[in-house]
Amino acid sequence: MPWFVWLFISVLCCTVWAADDARLARLEEIDRLQGQNCPENYVKIGHAFCVMKWEAKRGPGDYPVATAALTPWLTNDPEMAKAACRGLNVHLGILRDRFDLISNEEWMEIAHAVEAIKDNWVGDQLKGGHIHANENNSPMRPLDGQTANVAPSGEKIFDRRLYVNQDEVVWDLSGNVFEIVDWTRGGPSLDKGPRGCACNSNTGIARSLADVQGDACRCSGIAPAAYLPAIASPDLGKRYVGLAHICGDDSPATVVFRGGYHSHGTNGGIFFFGRENLAGANYAGKVGFRCVYRLGDI
Numbered sequence: 001m002p003w004f005v006w007l008f009i010s011v012l013c014c015t016v017w018a019a020d021d022a023r024l025a026r027l028e029e030i031d032r033l034q035g036q037n038c039p040e041n042y043v044k045i046g047h048a049f050c051v052m053k054w055e056a057k058r059g060p061g062d063y064p065v066a067t068a069a070l071t072p073w074l075t076n077d078p079e080m081a082k083a084a085c086r087g088l089n090v091h092l093g094i095l096r097d098r099f100d101l102i103s104n105e106e107w108m109e110i111a112h113a114v115e116a117i118k119d120n121w122v123g124d125q126l127k128g129g130h131i132h133a134n135e136n137n138s139p140m141r142p143l144d145g146q147t148a149n150v151a152p153s154g155e156k157i158f159d160r161r162l163y164v165n166q167d168e169v170v171w172d173l174s175g176n177v178f179e180i181v182d183w184t185r186g187g188p189s190l191d192k193g194p195r196g197c198a199c200n201s202n203t204g205i206a207r208s209l210a211d212v213q214g215d216a217c218r219c220s221g222i223a224p225a226a227y228l229p230a231i232a233s234p235d236l237g238k239r240y241v242g243l244a245h246i247c248g249d250d251s252p253a254t255v256v257f258r259g260g261y262h263s264h265g266t267n268g269g270i271f272f273f274g275r276e277n278l279a280g281a282n283y284a285g286k287v288g289f290r291c292v293y294r295l296g297d298i
């Protein structure tokens, strides 16, 4: 080909490449910025992710929103909950799948943060009996996030807020509605959790940590680190930390859910772990979910 045609093509190519490079750099910068900060009304947990300050509420266009107003978005459809959280990425122009349904690992990171802060314990004493649970609110139904304490008697144990660091609280982690979790972090569809996990019948009652760690409630399909407190205390688990009901139903329709609900009694709590088919009548009006936003290079 004539030299001037070659030159023309070369210049054109380089111009296109330069434009591509600029566009790529711009996208990388947008992604970097998107991975730096929590969305509004999400609370930062460690360095890796942020969590909705309240359970998800049903916003305009059926997108989950983090707001004190409105009562929780109730659902017995775990796949819908997962899709709703992930749908925020496209809706808000997030380049990676940073919005997602909370995973069990993330739930546990929060739970361990909660148990390590004395303000979350009744009596403000670490390991001093039990953690706030809000497991028995007086209207006996899911509430919006306007009223911190719904105890008939105003006791601290009914406070709906738990500290996740020295300054910030997250609402209703151990009350209001159960929360569906994705067993493993990431992925386009829900991971329901391990199967083949058999327990005896004594799983529906409040238990001590010693009971849970003992044979009575051990679940061979789930590692203790996936659901138990990190602090070994003889008092921990007597009430209101939710160490009950570890197995539940083992059929393929079952999913893992955590935290207890509004009238769960002493079974509710931050470490509550259930696995059931949520389509059952027992769970009507008691189950919701919470989204996370993952930071950094995910």
Ligand SMILES: [Ca+2]
Binding pocket: 055, 172, 173, 174, 175, 176, 177, 178, 179, 259, 260
């Ligand atoms: Ca809850």
Ligand SMILES: [Ca+2]
Binding pocket: 182, 183, 184, 185, 186, 187, 189, 190, 191
């Ligand atoms: Ca997953």
